[in-house]
Amino acid sequence: MGISNIIFLIVFAIAIGFFIRNLNRIIANIKLGRDIDRSDKPTDRWKNMFRVAMGQSKMTRRPVAGILHIIVYLGFLIINIEVIEIVVDGIFGTHRFLASVLPIGLYNFLIGSFEILAILVLVACVIFLVRRNIIRIKRFWSKEMTNWPRTDANLILVFEILLMSAFLVMNATDSLLIAVGAEHYTTSFSNPISQYFQFFFSGLETSTLVLIERFTWWFHIIGILGFMNYVLISKHLHIFFAFPSTYFANLNPLGQFTNLESVTNEVKLMMDPNADPYTAPPADAPEPESFGAKDATDLNWVQLLNAYSCTECGRCTDNCPANHTGKLLSPRKVMMDTRDRITEIADNKRKGVEDTKALLGDYITAEELWACTSCNACTDACPIDLDPLGIIMDMRRYLVMEESAAPTELNMMFTNVENNGAPWQFSAADRLNWKDE
């Protein structure tokens, strides 16, 4: 084992260590949410995950972005087989380890496919950059897409382009080194794409070629390790969380909202003629939960998982009738705010900093919440079944049931429903008048 193998091991261990620590932090943040039971219908849940997350069924509703995304997604999944080889080579000082254990035909097929995917991913990422920065597609430039979300998206794309380039350059220089018979470089492989990159490096000294080959090798693996860690502070977390988010998604009809159980108990008590309204709860009873959500910790863990899974693609906002007609509401912003707020709460807790903010008010205003028509365009549009509407509704519930802060007209509607069983001021006795009119 040489010095480079030891360096590799150290870098690898640190990267994995950091990744695990930070992933655990995010999982702990998600667990700050309230409980919700999504253990039912496991078969349907697996099916939903396979169809929506793995099968990308909702991505392809917009064919251009959908197909480009599938290319990047498949490229990412398949090229990562190459990482196995890089890690083994890095630890044991082998070169192209997989070639020694796989039939040569299969190895050639794999490397050949990786190269083709690499160039496709590269082209797709360039198109994505053009869409974001040159064509400037509207949903990537709306209000909540401030400096950081836009930079985040571009960084990821540039990162991918660099990684794919490094892989192709590595293979190109490797082939050249084989051709000149350099030491260690004896494993030939299929190079359908990188052979066209050889042109840039032909004529270079063997030592320079080795330097470039080694540099791109290190760049590729350190890049991947770095990327893996970057993902945890980025919207790109969806590459992991899209899977649990689609598994734990709401599988009920979109129109079915939850019936708050805490409310059911109270209403049943009110309607029970035998209940004693003056009974005090037992002294050791836990503090009752608030109705609805004021802060991110009042949301359930699936909603928080959703927030961390959001890729800020903006399809929800693009389809939102309120947003489309210039109202403040943006479902994407609701998801982003929820994520930023739960992260802030957790960070403050860890640091012991006093926290006086709340999701409602400091991040999301009542005006945004009251603009929603509950039409489900956002939930239907989300490529990974996230549910901004559920968060909006929970915050409305808090506004109404804890703060009595509904708009005046809605308070009048409530009064009418309460008094005469209709949202307008008509007497229940007149309900059948239409028959004889």
Next chain:
Amino acid sequence: MSELQVKTMAEFMAEGKEAELLFWVGSAGSFDDRAKKITKAFVQIMNKANVNFGVLGSEELSSGDAAKRAGNEFLFQMQAMMNIEVMNAYNVKRIVTTCPHSYNTLKNEYKGLGGVYKVQHHTEFIAELLAEGKLKITGNLNGTKITYHDPCYLGRANNVYDIPRELIKSLGVELVEMKRSKRKSFCCGAGGAQMFKEPENGAQDININRTEEALGLNPDIIATGCPFCNTMMTDGVKAVNEGAAQVKDIAELIAENLL
């Protein structure tokens, strides 16, 4: 219009009989002048097909949909539980309604509170009557151009997209689709209790945006299946280009063309 035959569940009970199904009229269908016409058209259809239905009349309360979407879960559950108590006392098994909001909450949200019913939207029910041969319509509205606006609570919320379209087509009309239709349909702006409040500040009202899209197809009729959508689109047509098209419920279209 011939005399409407409507009996309440209480009248059925007094006669010692039971209705086959309950027609949930809904608050809009009972009190809103435009929606009452839809109610009557649907009753006319049921009378024609000799459907043995009852209504709750003064015993019906708001379904609670608007209260729930506005965040008042208390009020919703109180309404729901009182309605369930009444319906279960009448041994209601099957409900039909002309309001997708009532349809959604009765079908999906009442069951968790003890009210389990087979709930149908009136378009689903009419389609059944036609399929069973209990109802016949003229299919000769040739030359009439109709576009259909999907109510969110029927479409995206409950995946009913095709039945209303099939009913429209059965009238022999030309059905033209808006670019934003079915799952991509654009809301009329009334859902989520918006019906009962002024819209928040913005560049445009949602119903205007939607009406402009519909009128862009130059239809004779904008058809829909929801009393709230009907109001929003009717107001929209008045504001955008009064008289450019009629806004009608599918029940009205069917009732006008009964054989």
